[in-house]
Amino acid sequence: MTVDEQTDDFTSNQDSDLSQTSDTANTLSDMKHVENGESVGSHLPKDDLLTGEEETASLCMMSSELKVLLTALSLTTYFYYTAFSTFAPLFPGVALKHGVTGAEIGLIMSSYALAATVQSSLSGIIIPKIGGRSGYVFGMFGASFTLISYGFLDKIDNEKTLLFIIIVCLLRMTEALFAILGLNAAVAIIFHQFPKSVQSKIFGTTNMFMGAGMTSGPLIGGILYDVGGYGLPFCVVGGCLLLTVPINYCVINIEFDSSKKKRDTSSIITLVRKAPAVIVPALVTMTTAFIYSFLMPILAIYLATEFLIRSKSIEGAMFSLLTLGYCIGSPLWGWIVGNKPKSLRWVIMFGLVLLTIPVFFVGPCPWFHIVPTLWLLGLSLFLTGIGNSVGVITIVEIMNKAKSGLKEHLSHSAMVSGVYYTAFSIGTVLGPFLGGSFYQFYGFGWTTTIAGFTCIGTCIIYGANMTRESMCSERSMDREDVEMNGSAQINDIANEKLPLNGDFPLYTE
Secondary structure (H helix, E strand, O other): OOHHHHHHHHHHHHHHHHHHHHHHHHHOOOOOEEEOOEEEOOOOOHHHOOEOOOOOOOHHHOOHHHHHHHHHHHHHHHHHHHHHHOHHHHHHHHHHHOOOOHHHHHHHHHHHHHHHHHHHHOHHHHHHHHOHHHHHHHHHHHHHHHHHHHHHHHHOOOOOHHHHHHHHHHHHHHHHHHHHHHHHHHHHHHHHHOOHHHHHHHHHHHHHHHHHHHHHHHHHHHHHHHHHOOHHHHHHHHHHHHHHHHHHHHHOOOHHHOOOOOOOOOOHHHHHHHOHHHHHHHHHHHHHHHHHHOOOOOHHHHHHHHOOOOOHHHHHHHHHHHHHHHHHHHHHHHHHHHHOHHHHHHHHHHHHHHHHHHHHHHOOOHHHOOOOOHHHHHHHHHHHHHHHHHHHHHHHHHHHHHOOOOOOOHHHHHHHHHHHHHHHHHHHHHHHHHHHHHHHHHOHHHHHHHHHHHHHHHHHHHHHHHHHHHHHHHHHHHHHHHHOOOHHHHHHHHOOOOOOOOOOOOOOO
16 A cells, blocks of 8 residues: 555545544534634634644634633632631641641641542542533632631630540531632633643643642731631631632533533543553643642641741741742742743653652751751742642643543543542541651651652652653654654644643644
């Protein structure tokens, strides 16, 4: 068979595949097409959407509907993480009054992530059944009430330690079940409502508001605590989150998940089995979550014992330095990957290295023989936050690698978000528990040193995986060149439908 004949066969197969795709899209209203280089949505005017050929498309070119949607998602993300982050600096003081130990505080912190792990693993089943909008609104509605409930924990008798621990653990797990449902639904909404050329920027933008909430939360919580006591921060910020729920209900387009036909539902195990390449970027996500969360139960105690800091406002400011770095780094990584899609893996690798170095100076590492100072701690926390925010874009790599194993639909997006948040939740399970335990037995310096070696291990694994994928890609290209002349041009056409692992595609079907 000649090259021309093979090209004709490929073209006819391509037309057949496109015909089948068109038929499938008519039954699933959440699918989006790219025809003649343009992103076409069933619920938005064609002229208002970004073109799929624009690798560096600007957020300003989005339709007004998408801009309003992005604003609403960002606002809710900000208030949730503002309320969420007030818990870490304020809770240890109340817990110590109830006779709770450092290890038990870490266990309480981990109970949230334990429930979040279970919820994330079920996202591929739950979200396609109830729909993206319903999942997001219902999740944030329930999370707001549990956050407000934290404000009444100080009313429990100080002598009833066991009762206190049980109630807090139940509240933390309830919050996780609601919040992770909403967050997973938000990821599915972004993948289906926004053009692929700006998705990394969208994640960077929403995570910037997440970082802003995590930054301002401890500071706002500390100020409100000094003004009105323990309960005021949770009631105020949780109430603000509750007010955003009806806004999101109105602006999230219901058409992309309103099909009356039976929806495909799968667990994340299906995704991992069909696309095992998602494991390595998920490991990066787990590491960044671990590094962030292991400080949560011990930083406030360390500040009080080492630097004799008693003011909740100052404690909140130190927590805010970590999240301030996260807030700055999130849109930075998203902007870099959005403008240079093929640099995704190198950006993640650089972020891991940037994360590893300052972690050793947070303690600082006892091997350095450096006297702990407040300015060194603050600078190290800030730089750790910048490196830690690289975990934001790992979900883009997970999506890229997942495309080779599954077709693109609402269940697929839910499974991708499920893998991401499951890895994130496992990291936040291990972080507070191991952080609190190591601090109790080995002290702050050795605890941060162990965390630093965790980052080194992840760097080695990710670097080895990058090398393996590059070698496999080169061998594959060499075989194609030997087989026939002109195969590179055919493969370029095929890659528009099935991209190589690690690339950031403009469009796939």
